Amino acid sequence: MDTYSFTKSQELFVRAAKVIPCGINGHFSPAMLVPPTSYPFYAERGRGARFTDVDGNELIDYTCAYGPMVLGYNNEVVDEAAARQREAGDTMGAPGPVMVELAEKMVDMLPFAAWALFAKNGGDVTSYALMVARAATGRKKIVAIQGGYHGVAAWMQGAGHHGVIDADVENIVRIPWNDVAAFVRVLAENPGQIAGFIATPYHHPTFADSELPDQGYWESIRELCDKHGVVLIVDDVRCGFRLSLRGSAEFFGFTPDLACYCKALANGYPISALVGSDALKGAAAKVFFTGSYWYQAVPMAAAVACLDELVRLDAPKRMQDFGRALTGGMQRLADKHGYELRVSGVPSMPYLRLTDDPSLMLHQRFCSECTRRGAYFTSHHNWFMSCAHTQEDLDRTLAIVDDAFAALEKSPEGQGGS
């Protein structure tokens, strides 16, 4: 099987590094891709589950832009709805009526939701949620999970991160995932001080296996929040609409007070949403939080169309089925070549790693060999499935995986394969 080269990506990156700090900052940084020479840095165009990079390489994309792509790049239904709204107007002197339509739709879809507010990024609404919890309770402290990610605001980053001062994080108390006793302890040590508990529906850190909630975990957290007047915030930015169209809290059988949505909400159009219970509507109304582009009507129209499509396609089931077929097929191929591939998390957002590889060198090599053959696999982050991944994509991906395992056996990292 031919392997790709990424020379134009690399040339463009050299130009970029002169005028953009890091060349590409944040989660798209080549620093996240190991080895960076085996990955594309710039996408030229996308269609369905694939994008073509600046070198003309076509990649079946299992990053899905780290989540926003859920129906496929350039999805016609969503793009037509957006185009119609763009013709009518986008950022104007007042929000469009589509904002009301979208709020009504989210309130209808999500059983616990009595209202919705819109912003742009996931981090906007996780910060928004903290402010609502503090406004509602008059308390300062927030309990979050060690290794949990809720965006790049200073409160969310750890002490010692560049640009973060101790005061930014002194009211954030981190506890391990699935550790109810730790939450009980923190509540006892901080009586009447905890405003909110924020966590993702299940734990999906980077560079580590995902962990589902233990039996009864969310039930206990809910009970403790009720008992101590703590606002339960579920950060559904990443999982939202890939587990259930009624919210990931419902998937795991609990009811949050606030929930944050972003990635799969509008198939790549910039919008996020905070939704909440009736009891918190008054507090949400008091918090002043806004932005120049938060009332853009085009992403709202895209979100309405995207949600309708997700319902029509029974999207979570489709993505879970595809993820199961992909990871099951990959595990069989790993076995054939003498490796063990561990899969964790949920099938629509699986985290994979080759076992007996504590340094991750082998797994990184494997992912890069697949990417060089046209299946874009990151090695440190969960992957995302979309409704646009087809049987043809699956067959092609498994052929790539088979070939990549064969190449791996010949590499220094691959010793240990049969």
Ligand SMILES: Cc1ncc(COP(=O)(O)O)c(C=O)c1O
């Ligand atoms: C669980 C979770 N919360 C919040 C965020 C932040 O979203 P954004 O990058 O859109 O600000 C992310 C982004 O990856 C996320 O995965």
